[in-house]
Amino acid sequence: MSTGYQEFLAVAEQAARAAGRMLADNRPERLQVEYKGAINLVTQMDKQSEAYLVERLSSAFPGHAIVAEEGSVIHSGSEFHWYIDPLDGTTNYTHGLPIYCVSVALERAGELVCGAIYDPCQEEMFTATKGGGFFLNGKQMFVSRETELLKSLLVTGFPYDIRETTEDNLNNFAAFAKRARAVRRLGSAALDCCWTACGRFDGFWELKLSPWDLAAGVLMVREAGGLVTDLDGRPFDLHSGRVLATNGKIHGQMRGVLAQAKTE
Numbered sequence: 001m002s003t004g005y006q007e008f009l010a011v012a013e014q015a016a017r018a019a020g021r022m023l024a025d026n027r028p029e030r031l032q033v034e035y036k037g038a039i040n041l042v043t044q045m046d047k048q049s050e051a052y053l054v055e056r057l058s059s060a061f062p063g064h065a066i067v068a069e070e071g072s073v074i075h076s077g078s079e080f081h082w083y084i085d086p087l088d089g090t091t092n093y094t095h096g097l098p099i100y101c102v103s104v105a106l107e108r109a110g111e112l113v114c115g116a117i118y119d120p121c122q123e124e125m126f127t128a129t130k131g132g133g134f135f136l137n138g139k140q141m142f143v144s145r146e147t148e149l150l151k152s153l154l155v156t157g158f159p160y161d162i163r164e165t166t167e168d169n170l171n172n173f174a175a176f177a178k179r180a181r182a183v184r185r186l187g188s189a190a191l192d193c194c195w196t197a198c199g200r201f202d203g204f205w206e207l208k209l210s211p212w213d214l215a216a217g218v219l220m221v222r223e224a225g226g227l228v229t230d231l232d233g234r235p236f237d238l239h240s241g242r243v244l245a246t247n248g249k250i251h252g253q254m255r256g257v258l259a260q261a262k263t264e
Contacts (some may be wrong), residue, residue, distance in 0.1 A: 064080040221245045
């Protein structure tokens with residue numbers, strides 16, 4: 001394993017685990033739910049988790065830039081930039097559905113270099129460093145070996161403005177539902193990436209995501225031997241919100257379906 005980013009990863013892993021346990025152990029019976037959009041929720045636990053993570057990372061690495069989902073921002077001239085999703089899967093969390101996580105990622109000079117994603121419900125810690133591989137609870141994991149889209153299990157999600165936009169991903173979902181073995185929708189893009197990285201899914205696509213949704217997970221897919229691009233096969237841009245992440249072997253087939261769905 002590469003040791004170049006182990007100091008950063010150790011803190012990210014500890015912070016993500018502590019925040020995840022906070023979410024799981026302190027979920028109140030009545031959550032104070034606010035609306036960022038018609039179906040885009042935020043709770044007091046999102047905010048508490050974020051406050052803890054920002055304090056932990058800024059204390060450990062003063063001067064680093066930080067951007068977190070619920071609005072915490074620390075600007076600096078540092079080449080190090082942290083992305084924090086304090087609760088990915090808020091809708092699941094508010095309904096008591098045990099599919100959510102905490103995601104922490106570090107970018108250095110525009111390149112993703114380490115990430116930690118913790119699922120407190122399954123007690124699964126996913127970690128990766130650039131050039132150092134992808135691990136689940138300390139065991140190195142890899143993407144699946146499936147080569148046929150017809151036999152593949154895929155995962156996706158839908159944008160929060162699905163009620164107002166025509167770019168709602170429903171055409172792509174319908175196309176893959178007929179061409180893959182099955183398509184799932186978990187409600188957490190970070191876990192979608194993790195589960196693709198460890199071979200539970202063969203491919204993941206989505207649009208209209210934010211950098212904190214994808215930063216850690218994209219690195220994990222890459223370090224597990226997978227391929228990550230734009231939906232059109234162009235180089236992945238963390239700020240575009242569009243991602244196609246696969247085991248690499250079905251990437252071209254998925255691109256073909258996405259291209260065809262544009263014209264249907």
